[in-house]
Amino acid sequence: MIRFPTTIEAAAASEGRLRAGGTDELDLRHRRITSGPVVDLRDLAGLDRIETIEAGGLRIGAMVPLAVLATDQRIRGGWPGLAGAAGGLATPQIRARATLGGSLLQQVRCWYYRSVHFDCLKKGGGACFARGGDHVFHSALDTGPCIAAHPSTMACALWAFDAGIEIGGDLEALRTIPELLGDGSDPRETHALQPGEVLTAIHLPAPTAGDRSAYFRTIHRARAEWPLVESTVRVHTDEAGVMTGLALAVGGVANRPLRYDDAARALIGLRPDDPKVDAVFAALGKPTEELPGSAYKARLIPPTLRETLDLALAAPPAEPLIETAPEGEEAP
Amino acid sequence: MSRISRRGFLGGALAGIASAHLSEAHGADEGSEGSGGSGGSGGSGGNEAAPPPAGGIEGAAQVRLSFSCNGADHVQEIGADDVALQVIRRGVGLTGAKLGCGAGTCGACTVLVDGEPHVTCLLPATALEGRQVTTIEGLSDSAEPADLHPIQRAFLAADALQCGYCTPGFVVEAVAFYDRWRAEHGSEEPDRDTIAAALAGHLCRCGAYQAIYAAVAAACRGDHDSAEVTYARIDGPEKVTGAAKYTVDVALEGMLEAKILRSPIAHGILHGLDDSAAAAMEGVIAIHRLVPNGHRVRFAGQEIAAVAAIDEATAIAALAAITLDLEELPAVITVEEARSPSAPVLYPDRRARREVLSASEGPLLSASWEGNVRGPFSSSILAKPRRGRKDLENAAINGTVSSGTWETQVLCHSALEPHAAVARFTGGALEVWASTQSCHDLAEDLVHRFGLERDQVVVRCPYVGGAFGAKVGLQMETLVAVELARLAGAPVRVALSREEELTTGGLRPGQIIELAVGMSVNGSLMGVSHQAINDSGVAVGNVTGMLTRLLYDSGAKDLDDFDVVTNTPPGKPFRGPGGPPAYLALEGAIDQLAHDAGEDPIALRRRWDPNVPRNAIYDWIEGLEVYQDRGEVGADKGRYRRGVGLAAGGWFHFWDPGAQLELEAGPSGFVARTASQDMGNGTRSMIAAAVAGRLGIAPAEIQVELGDSRAIYGPMSAGSRTTSSLAPAAEDAADQLIEAMVELAASRGIAGEAAPGGVRRSDGTVVPWLEVLDGAAPLRTSGRRRRDSQAAVLPVPIAHVKIGRTWPGVVNLSEIEIDTRLGRVTVREAWVGVGVGRIVCPPVARSQMEGATVQGISYALYEDRRLDGGTGHLLTHSLDDYRIAGIGDVPPIHVHFAEVGFEHVRGGAVGIGEIGIVAVPASIANAVFHATGWRPHRLPLTPSAMLEGLS
């Protein structure tokens, strides 16, 4: 059964699995993890636009393909870390098709979950097989019953920019990334969007003039590989090169993306090359004893953050879409 | 050890692994709404009253899809889960776009949608509505050079392909890139990184990346703007245009699709199988049981039964309806578990051992068993094993010993074309299309297995999308296709899904090798000991000691191999079987010896190595700047550390003395024929080059027909015997033909002698061969590999092959960089010198060496088959998690041919297929040592392993 709703309301009212790009949903169906009617968002109008909103922010429609996000001049200029994330994930063909909404709401890549042979916690079964089994590509930090690394590169990156998530076209009640994803305590949930809710857009607050940002993933091969660890860093420095604002988002290591706000606060007032910076990062790289197979990923957190921070500092500063009054940014 | 019915479990479980889901069948099940979207053949003509497209939220089981493909309009009815690939392949009937992984990773299914590359295996068919699709077939009007897109010409010219299965995807993507690039940059050449970024969504298992870089760069430079192109790979035009038909592309009238029921447990006894519900299902035509009641199932994924149905979805549904009565036994998944005294024994008695599978390329030699351990199999007959041990003891006192234990992982062959077969009976005659590397032998196997006459069986494999050792002989998919075709009375196709391919399609055994090499105070070789444990799953017979024996002849050697059987899928021979692990250990130990002695690693090897080709290669390497300037071990102290590592390797010289080749010459040209095959290794082009070389014409003028078992006997392509057997046969046939053509010329009043291109008259003019042949009855000759003066190891062939006494040699040099922060090893540049005698067709030989280097890099750094330790189920069931090298991982590779050492061999050429991979991982491991002073003893060198090793 398939439906092609043309309005957000109709999509929300349609029973079945929403399908945007289909790049994840089809794989899940091929593996018989999901089934039932399909609600194909193909004919839903208006969600494939990127528009400027007040105060120099952007509203990016849920159906915008990641390839467009990666190359859009406004995003590259103002939120280069976000464009970098969109352009750094998957493959060119997948990015051409995968949508922003789908990328936030995709399922985990756990090899037990995607195998028909394992009825794990996430599928409503009784056990997490990865925990006592092979979890080399899973979480390094034990943040919930399901230890699959949260798959969404974009969720992690958007969090670094404090993006707001618009549901059902409601421009007022924007959700935060943590609200969208939930806390991970229910292993069946990879995000907290409820049936009948349609993600319609994300809202990017305007960057401050001088903001710099970058995305980096630590992978094994050169390209086209799921990250071992990934991070997006947004940083603001004053004329003396002292960090006055910092957001550190890290993915690939826990069942939700992480934001290290305490660490970021501790770094405000330091120059990036201050040895204390690496000491603070190093403290983030403590593996959990419970997950020996992925302990190496924890060790990769500090160097990944360092790499991303360095890339951000080397990047040109944000070009805000409209002039905003220069103001010292608070530590996020 | 309870007796359990696996009914509920099987329902979901088996359907899943079987789900190639988007090959040729229509509509997977529609879930709760249960509208069963199968049937409905679609096709461009299928425009009878389809339900209107559901505009609002009204649902429909099938919708009508209108789109254009290569300029023609199509209307098809599609179901909710249909993907664009099946709409194109089955509905439109264009098979250029291929199913490789089915999960968005390999790019083989890429087409242009409104000019933009998309993977169609994950593209909902609904997305094609109103769009313009361009497939590989739509890029050119014909395979004539003038009609081709510049990118297609560039792929031909650079020989940017082997088996060709990935080629349509690469070409389509490269065309999109090229068009964009030229529009923005004119004829500026893009750098490697730009090309790698553009092609990152494609995998080439054959490893043709180096030439792909070259092709794209050349086209962007404008080198292929003109309509001319010269190329060596004579089947290239079919491959770059999507015209080459592989087994998976065969579609016969009334063909059924078959799926295989696999064991959901790793160890157990099958007490019963109830297929009554499945048999009663509509659309299920035949069910074949592969194992009887009482059979012991020994690995998860083992084939139990197979179903043929009208389409794939029905076959999958039928599998789910079969119930198994399986008594589960405790299983051993790892070698360690299998060796424990309390381990369940897989093959407890002689009868059971008759069921054991061979992981070896040759015949299985007998060995004794103890529990799950079989062996030792000694490779040291006449190699003085006892003295070897004694020498080592002495060296320990009076010299140096370098020793260690090396571990290598299990790899998947994972050719991009999965194992596939189509079988059809017509009367008593059997036709089989198979993705095989042994066309002739497969036909023989079928004759014996099914009690048929030789002239009743034909096996066809015109194009084979990679094999690497996993497609020799009668494989399960062919057996199943034939059995079911017989039962069903209709043609049947079997094609493994990527998950099945990665489970049982072919596995390179894992090893644990304890090795020691001794050196006396005066620097001579003093004993080698090599004790290997092979993990070939339920199979046995993999041998590594023989490879150690091939190097450094002067030393006494003690070489033993043990098999330890586990409840895991069977190993198969994989390109250079036994070589990479053996040389990882041996060449690692020797590298250490040289280091400890403060000696140049080549100087040390030269002293011990009498091999003529390798010594010539040492000269070449000594002249390389990168070798001369390599610096001290561990010289770099910073984040990035550069290292240069060297390793030598060897392989056998096999040939098939029975190999023959038939040559036919008529006014329309020259046709060469033999019942051999081309899996991307370039058999066709090699034959064309050999024949053309003799006739003095262009290889493209020779048509080479392979992949038909009715032709004159040709060798299988395994063990690097193709060129050594067929090049001399081709040249023999050509020489005879020349004689016949000169005679024919004389009889037609053209007196003269043979010259390049034709008959030279006394006045010096040459009458071209085709003119000589004009109007005459066709001439036919058949050539074979004639004897030569060299002595074979044994006077009679074993399993069709003779073994020469002089061996080819290889030396690999790898320059790597380690990012010690992120644990990444990158190969910056690779050099390989190879001595396999005369190079018959240089571009193809080069491509073989480059591809083998890529596979060796992939082996050393990335690939790792992983199983769940509890159940034995495959975890790396996709190409996302079973990681093979992509284009960005491939450095510039320099190939050097040392064409010496085989002057005494008929034709002067020995095979090149395997030798290219054997020493690559060792050279990388040695480079890691050179960079850091830490010697890795286990592969792959993942960030996890590197961080641990360097800490």
Ligand SMILES: Cc1cc2nc3c(=O)[nH]c(=O)nc-3n(C[C@H](O)[C@H](O)[C@H](O)COP(=O)(O)OP(=O)(O)OC[C@H]3O[C@@H](n4cnc5c(N)ncnc54)[C@H](O)[C@@H]3O)c2cc1C
């Ligand atoms: C080879 C490969 C590599 C990849 N690498 C990465 C990577 O490195 N990082 C990464 O983040 N991702 C990666 N991906 C995953 C990819 O990003 C996702 O498949 C893609 O983003 C999903 O987007 P889609 O539009 O195709 O979603 P769909 O498959 O259509 O949908 C995904 C899910 O989101 C829901 N959904 C979609 N849109 C909406 C909406 N508007 N409102 C409510 N629900 C909605 C669907 O119901 C479904 O559950 C990779 C994928 C592949 C194949």
Ligand code: SF4
């Ligand atoms: S990690 Fe999560 S998805 Fe994977 S087996 Fe455990 S519960 Fe299931």
Ligand code: FES
């Ligand atoms: S078959 Fe589509 S990407 Fe591999």
Ligand code: FES
């Ligand atoms: S040529 Fe690329 S997979 Fe064979």
